[in-house]
Amino acid sequence: MNxxxxxxxxxxxxxxxxxxxxxxxxxxxxxxxxxxxxxxPFTPGGSNDNxxxxxxxxxxxxxxxxxxxxxxxxxxxxxxxxxxxKAPADGYTILFASTSITTNAASGKKLPYDIVKDLEPxxxxxxxxxxxxxxxxxxxxxxxxxxxxxxAKPKSINYGTAGIGGxxxxxxxxxxxxxxxxxxxxxxxxxxxxxxxxMGGNLQMLVPSLLSVAPHIRAGKMRALAVTxxxxxxxxxxxxxxxxxxxxxxQLEVWFGLLGPAQLPADVVKRLNEDLNAVLAxxxxxxxxxxxxxxxxxxxxxxxxxxxxxxxxxxxxxxxDNNIQIE
Numbered sequence: 001m002n003x004x005x006x007x008x009x010x011x012x013x014x015x016x017x018x019x020x021x022x023x024x025x026x027x028x029x030x031x032x033x034x035x036x037x038x039x040x041p042f043t044p045g046g047s048n049d050n051x052x053x054x055x056x057x058x059x060x061x062x063x064x065x066x067x068x069x070x071x072x073x074x075x076x077x078x079x080x081x082x083x084x085x086k087a088p089a090d091g092y093t094i095l096f097a098s099t100s101i102t103t104n105a106a107s108g109k110k111l112p113y114d115i116v117k118d119l120e121p122x123x124x125x126x127x128x129x130x131x132x133x134x135x136x137x138x139x140x141x142x143x144x145x146x147x148x149x150x151x152a153k154p155k156s157i158n159y160g161t162a163g164i165g166g167x168x169x170x171x172x173x174x175x176x177x178x179x180x181x182x183x184x185x186x187x188x189x190x191x192x193x194x195x196x197x198x199m200g201g202n203l204q205m206l207v208p209s210l211l212s213v214a215p216h217i218r219a220g221k222m223r224a225l226a227v228t229x230x231x232x233x234x235x236x237x238x239x240x241x242x243x244x245x246x247x248x249x250x251q252l253e254v255w256f257g258l259l260g261p262a263q264l265p266a267d268v269v270k271r272l273n274e275d276l277n278a279v280l281a282x283x284x285x286x287x288x289x290x291x292x293x294x295x296x297x298x299x300x301x302x303x304x305x306x307x308x309x310x311x312x313x314x315x316x317x318x319x320x321d322n323n324i325q326i327e
Contacts, residue, residue: 041080106315129229144246160194
C-alpha cells in the first residue's frame with residue numbers, strides 16, 4: 001500500500017488499467033451472456049416471420065441464450081431496419097433482413113440509415129422463388145406462349161402487386177425487362193386482393209412467392225407457368241424454372257439473411273456466422289425451411305455483403321432504365 005502511494009499518478013493509472021483490461025476482455029469473451037433480440041421488420045405471419053422464428057429457436061440452442069423475436073413492422077421494413085442500425089453494436093440486437101432491404105435502398109427514397117455504412121452482414125439464411133402465375137382465362141399455357149402474347153399486344157396484360165415499389169412489383173418489372181415485354185401495373189394494398197382479382201379474371205398475371213399461391217394452383221384456381229429459382233421448387237417440382245420454360249438465364253429469388261449494427265465486434269460476427277451455418281446444415285432445419293419453400297444458403301459475411309451490393313445495383317438499374325416511379 002505504501003508502495004502504491006509512492007507511485008506517480010500516471011503509474012497508478014497504468015496499474016489500474018492493467019487490472020481492468022483483462023476483466024473487460026474476459027467479459028467480451030463470455031458473449032452472449034443475456035438474451036439476443038432478433039428484429040423482424042415485418043408484422044407476424046408470412047415467410048419472414050415464420051423462418052425467423054424457426055431459426056431463433058435453433059440458433060438460441062447453439063448460443064446458449066434465448067433468441068427472442070421482436071416484430072417491428074412498418075414502412076416496408078424500414079422501421080425495423082433503422083432500429084437495428086441505431087442499436088448498440090454489442091451483438092444483442094440483430095436483424096432478420098430480406099430482399100426488401102435492397103429494394104428500399106434502390107428506390108430513391110430518403111432512408112434514415114445507410115444500408116452499407118450502418119449495417120454489418122453476418123450471413124445468408126435461405127432463399128425462396130417467385131412464381132409466374134396467370135388467370136385461367138388467359139390463353140397461355142406456357143411461359144413461351146405468355147411472352148409471345150405479351151409481345152404481340154404490348155401493355156394489354158394487367159399484373160397485380162402488393163403496392164408500388166414492393167418486391168413483387170419490381171420482380172415483375174425485372175421479368176418483363178428480361179422477356180422484352182410491356183405489361184400494365186395494377187397496385188393493391190396487400191397481395192390478397194390481387195389474388196382475388198386474378199382468380200376472378202380481372203387481372204391476367206402475378207409474380208408472388210410460390211408458397212403464397214401454391215394452394216390456389218393446386219385447387220386449379222390459377223395457372224403456374226414457371227418458378228424463378230435456379231432449380232425447381234421442392235414444394236411443386238412439376239413447375240419448370242423460367243430458364244427451362246422459355247427465358248434462359250432468368251433467375252430471381254427472395255433471400256433472407258442476418259445483419260447487425262455497424263462495428264459489430266469481429267469475434268461476435270464470426271461466432272454468429274459459424275453457428276448460423278451449423279444450424280442451416282441440420283437435417284431438421286432443412287425440412288423446416290422446405291415447409292416455407294426455402295432452401296438453406298450458408299455462406300460468409302462477405303457473401304452476404306456482395307449479394308446486397310449486387311442487388312442494390314440491379315434494382316437501381318431496373319428502376320432507372322424503366323423510369324419506375326416509386327412513391
